[in-house]
Amino acid sequence: MLQIKRLVEIEEIRATQLIEEQVWNMPVTPIHQTYTASKNGGMILGAYDNDELVGYQYSFPGFKNGKAYLCSHMLGVLPAYQKGGLGEKLKAAQKECALEMGYSLIVWTYDPLESVNAYLNLHKLKGIAASYLENHYGVMEDPLNKGIPTDRFLVEWWIRSDHIQSGQKNDEVHSYEPLIETELDKSQFPVFSTETELIIDEDVVLIPIPENFQQMKQQQPNLALEWRYKTRKWFQKLYLNDYVAVDVRRNSKEKVSYYEFRKRNSLALVGN
Known part of the structure; x- marks a missing residue:
């Protein structure tokens, strides 16, 4: 049975590095960074299948124009669990935790040409792709990004907004x-x-x-x-x-x- 909980102990957080290695095949985020962020306005969520960690989500606080928001930096799910809706469940848990912590806005980036991520971020979660970041991360050599400019959409997820709560009926878009x-x-x-x-x-x-x-x-x-x-x-x-x-x-x-x-x-x- 899948269960999602907030990770607070350093060894719990260290276990997310194993998933990070498998999903992105690149050097992992240092534990001193993720652990410190989790103690200072950030959060790390873990998804467990019984006692096995099979997915996680890592966020840290941001600040701009006098307002704090949550930066959703990484969401990783083991390959065997990637088509079962676990990513969406982790985002829903992130939203609930962020609301409890007092946040109104969560932001993250993704490749605009990745259709699965686009469908999750905009259609299911009702985020908005609010700006376009050209070659945002520069040259990257991991398998997902190698050989192509790392352009990104910046998603804004206004978790207290009417846009999120009620959604929009846009059937006329087909015209x-x-x-x-x-x-x-x-x-x-x-x-x-x-x-x-x-x-x-x-x-x-x-x-x-x-x-x-x-x-x-x-x-x-x-x-x-x-x-x-x-x-x-x-x-x-x-x-x-x-x-x-x-x-x-x-x-x-x-x-x-x-x-x-x-x-x-x-x-x-x-x-x-």
């Missing part, structure tokens, strides 16, 4: 055409076909991303780079015009997902 049209190549990867101009007063703007970016990187690295640079151009243009990404819509037939962008001032971000 909008995406700015970038795609088609499938011989290998069944989506490629670009046509583009249209951005009309900056549109209520909704749709941008596609590939269904399986990691597989594309391995089999067609040049196409993966094209997706990075093409979407970077459009994402940056949207943010310059005050749009933020608020949802993700899947289209398995076309092997893409669509980001739904809306004007930030149209969102109910009460509590920020």
Whole structure:
């Protein structure tokens, strides 16, 4: 039976390093850093299958413009548990702990072209991709990031807001055409076909991303780079015009997902 609890003892926290090694295959975060953060406004959550630690979430406090918030830095789940919704359960537990600690905002980054993470962060959790960070971490050599610029979305999760509590009914989004049209190549990867101009007063703007970016990187690295640079151009243009990404819509037939962008001032971000 899976159980999630807050980790407070140093040996409990040290056990998360084993998961970090398996998930990211790179040097682990020093225990003196994670332990100190957990004692000073941060938190570390552990997910257990009976007595075995199978996933964890690590956050530390941030501060900007006179306000404190929680930086959600790492969420790792062992491969055998990655498709059972454990990541979403860890985020739900993080939200409850953060509310108890007095936080209103949790932030984190993720690769905009990773469709599974996008669907979790924006559709299920109702975060917003609030800004675009070009090559945020510079050159990285781990398997997930090697060979491509480390562009990231910065997610804002306003955990006390009406946007989170009630969500939005956006069924009308299907009436909008995406700015970038795609088609499938011989290998069944989506490629670009046509583009249209951005009309900056549109209520909704749709941008596609590939269904399986990691597989594309391995089999067609040049196409993966094209997706990075093409979407970077459009994402940056949207943010310059005050749009933020608020949802993700899947289209398995076309092997893409669509980001739904809306004007930030149209969102109910009460509590920020």
